[in-house]
Amino acid sequence: MQRRDFLRNIVIASGGITLGGALxxxxxxxxxxxxxxxxxxxxxEKPIKLPVTTDAIADGLAxxxxxxxxxxxxxxxxxxxxxxxxxxxxxxxxxxxxxDEAAAIAKLRNGTFxxxxxxxxxxxxxxxLIAADILQPLNKSYIPNFGNVIAGLRxxxxxxxxQYTVPYMIYGNGIGYRxxxxxxxxxxxxxxxxxxxxxxxxxxxxxxxxxxxxxxxAMFRAGNFDANxxxxxxxxxxxxxxxxxxxxxxxxVDILAYTELPAGNRDINFTWSGDLFTxxxxxxxxxxxxxxxxxxxxxxxxTNDFFCITKTAKAPVLAHQLINFLSDTDNALLNREYVGYQxxxxxxxxxxLISSGTxxxxxxxxxxxxxxxxxxxxxxxxxxxxxALWLDQWTAFTAx
Amino acid sequence: xPFYAVACVAFGSIDPIxxxxxxxxxxxxxxxxxxKVIFTSLTTGPLQGVAIRTVAYVVCAMLLCFLIGFPVAYFxxxxxxxxxxxxxxxxxxxxxxxxxxxxxxWVNLLSxxxxxxxxxxxxxxxxxxxxxxxxTVILGLVYGYIPFLILPLYATLERLDWRLIDAxxxxxxxxxxxxxxxxxxxxxxxxxxxxxxIALPMFGDYYTNDLLSRSPNTEMLGxxxxxxxxxxxxxxxxxxxxxxxxxxxxxxxxxxxxSTRQNVRQTTR
Numbered sequence: 001m002q003r004r005d006f007l008r009n010i011v012i013a014s015g016g017i018t019l020g021g022a023l024x025x026x027x028x029x030x031x032x033x034x035x036x037x038x039x040x041x042x043x044x045e046k047p048i049k050l051p052v053t054t055d056a057i058a059d060g061l062a063x064x065x066x067x068x069x070x071x072x073x074x075x076x077x078x079x080x081x082x083x084x085x086x087x088x089x090x091x092x093x094x095x096x097x098x099x100d101e102a103a104a105i106a107k108l109r110n111g112t113f114x115x116x117x118x119x120x121x122x123x124x125x126x127x128x129l130i131a132a133d134i135l136q137p138l139n140k141s142y143i144p145n146f147g148n149v150i151a152g153l154r155x156x157x158x159x160x161x162x163q164y165t166v167p168y169m170i171y172g173n174g175i176g177y178r179x180x181x182x183x184x185x186x187x188x189x190x191x192x193x194x195x196x197x198x199x200x201x202x203x204x205x206x207x208x209x210x211x212x213x214x215x216x217x218a219m220f221r222a223g224n225f226d227a228n229x230x231x232x233x234x235x236x237x238x239x240x241x242x243x244x245x246x247x248x249x250x251x252x253v254d255i256l257a258y259t260e261l262p263a264g265n266r267d268i269n270f271t272w273s274g275d276l277f278t279x280x281x282x283x284x285x286x287x288x289x290x291x292x293x294x295x296x297x298x299x300x301x302x303t304n305d306f307f308c309i310t311k312t313a314k315a316p317v318l319a320h321q322l323i324n325f326l327s328d329t330d331n332a333l334l335n336r337e338y339v340g341y342q343x344x345x346x347x348x349x350x351x352x353l354i355s356s357g358t359x360x361x362x363x364x365x366x367x368x369x370x371x372x373x374x375x376x377x378x379x380x381x382x383x384x385x386x387x388a389l390w391l392d393q394w395t396a397f398t399a400x
Numbered sequence: 401x402p403f404y405a406v407a408c409v410a411f412g413s414i415d416p417i418x419x420x421x422x423x424x425x426x427x428x429x430x431x432x433x434x435x436k437v438i439f440t441s442l443t444t445g446p447l448q449g450v451a452i453r454t455v456a457y458v459v460c461a462m463l464l465c466f467l468i469g470f471p472v473a474y475f476x477x478x479x480x481x482x483x484x485x486x487x488x489x490x491x492x493x494x495x496x497x498x499x500x501x502x503x504x505x506w507v508n509l510l511s512x513x514x515x516x517x518x519x520x521x522x523x524x525x526x527x528x529x530x531x532x533x534x535x536t537v538i539l540g541l542v543y544g545y546i547p548f549l550i551l552p553l554y555a556t557l558e559r560l561d562w563r564l565i566d567a568x569x570x571x572x573x574x575x576x577x578x579x580x581x582x583x584x585x586x587x588x589x590x591x592x593x594x595x596x597x598i599a600l601p602m603f604g605d606y607y608t609n610d611l612l613s614r615s616p617n618t619e620m621l622g623x624x625x626x627x628x629x630x631x632x633x634x635x636x637x638x639x640x641x642x643x644x645x646x647x648x649x650x651x652x653x654x655x656x657x658x659s660t661r662q663n664v665r666q667t668t669r
């Protein structure tokens with residue numbers, strides 16, 4: 001499974017992931033968080049300060065020699081970036097691949113995976129990692145480039161004070177489309193989401209195979225902007241609306257917008273903004289990048305993943321160094337060229353990305369700006385009973 | 401044991417923190433609440449349509465497999481002569497390639513700009529094979545499983561006593577009567593075995609639909625099992641669907657076993 005499979009799964013898995021209440025209570029964390037099913041979690045309204053059960057490494061330690069072991073999604077780090085880092089620090093980086101966040105955490109718990117540094121975990125995954133006491137707190141004296149991180153992410157709700165995490169990539173939910181088939185103004189002249197219900201795109205339309213994302217999209221279309229609602233009527237309406245979408249357009253439900261839009265097999269696709277950048281690599285020869293466009297709804301879900309270091313890391317200093325390396329603007333740009341997704345750095349501005357020539361102007365709207373992040377809607381863990389309501393509606397939609 | 405393990409997951413619980421399935425190994429502690437949810441969904445809820453569709457697709461695919469596969473197996477057994485080995489190799493050859501790779505190749509061939517679509521357009525057939533069509537999924541199933549029908553059928557037909565067929569013709573039966581009254585009854589065991597062999601994996605198949613359609617309008621039970629087990633917070637529901645499907649397929653197996661037992665009795669008489 002690739003990175004985008006993970007994106008599909010995290011929003012599913014987020015239904016019910018919680019932190020150990022006793023552990024949090026013991027550390028005073030529960031008071032700033034909300035509770036789900038008797039256990040504490042962080043939300044944007046009630047951020048969480050995660051419990052600390054061990055000290056961060058001391059300041060000024062020498063870099064380790066030998067090998068730095070990382071755990072990452074497939075194709076989620078530029079090999080060229082690794083080579084530069086290896087040369088700079090005179091070490092070797094070895095990579096283990098995971099294809100499912102929950103499975104990776106299970107393997108971290110039972111010791112199958114023993115990495116120093118983990119890439120691409122979600123807030124949901126962080127809750128599990130903390131509950132399993134797998135991570136060590138960061139010492140930011142080794143990460144001076146932390147200051148490059150988008151301001152709104154330096155103190156995230158899922159990890160107040162960024163004790164354990166440094167943001168890696170950022171992305172938002174919206175609609176990718178072919179500019180040669182759909183006029184950009186069609187999205188702004190009315191309710192942009194309505195295009196997904198337009199039968200003229202029957203057989204040429206896709207939505208994300210991600211229950212929380214796609215049901216939330218139907219809610220946003222109807223003017224309900226609580227992406228974590230527990231209101232059965234709103235959840236049911238979203239399910240019914242998706243069924244009407246299915247009947248009108250016979251949509252594909254997958255995570256393949258990044259290949260299907262550039263190939264011309266689809267006109268329009270509800271998807272993640274990062275997919276449009278990856279799609280550039282799949283454009284047939286001779287096709288202009290300007291055929292790809294993205295509508296970033298004014299109010300939509302925007303989220304990020306991050307780096308974290310394991311408590312058992314054999315090379316914790318090098319792990320900090322690699323985080324710092326990839327949080328450098330130039331290195332992040334190089335990494336982005338391969339990964340496609342947008343680094344969560346404030347220094348990587350729209351102007352910089354356009355002037356670097358790696359992103360066409362038609363995709364400016366796919367970029368997550370600090371303003372868009374500030375206006376973002378977030379998904380958090382759902383109560384299991386509420387999660388079941390969402391899942392029931394998703395089943396009703398996908399069962400056809 | 402694996403079946404028992406699936407039952408323990410199906411009637412087990414969910415870890416409140418890690419959301420993993422927690423099997424209950426003691427049947428006395430099994431929880432049947434989720435089973436009721438799945439049973440209701442299969443009988444009157446959204447999964448009812450999926451179950452009916454799955455049966456319909458598999459029946460259509462099996463009929464096509466028999467319609468195409470029986471003549472091929474018959475030709476191989478009776479008329480292929482010295483080229484029998486070559487024909488067999490030609491049938492088997494594509495299946496040395498992984499199923500996934502073959503389906504991905506078809507995705508390319510069937511895409512609007514693919515070779516197959518362009519070839520068909522020469523004859524005026526302009527059809528978007530990949531727009532979530534049931535026809536494409538059924539043909540995908542046929543393509544994927546037909547060799548598993550041809551080979552056991554060929555093995556059965558090759559062992560037929562062809563003198564009986566000649567005798568039927570000598571006694572005045574026409575081709576159709578000979579086929580209906582002699583060839584088919586004599587190859588019944590092979591037909592049943594081949595049918596069971598392709599029906600079982602077809603019922604659980606999800607990747608054919610995943611690769612060739614991905615439309616909710618062609619969703620099969622295998623896709624729902626895959627979703628619940630691998631991508632949802634309710635893995636129990638996936639295990640329950642596996643159990644439901646297994647119980648349904650037991651009817652096939654019991655028919656096959658009964659048929660095999662009858663054949664053994666007839667042979668030993």
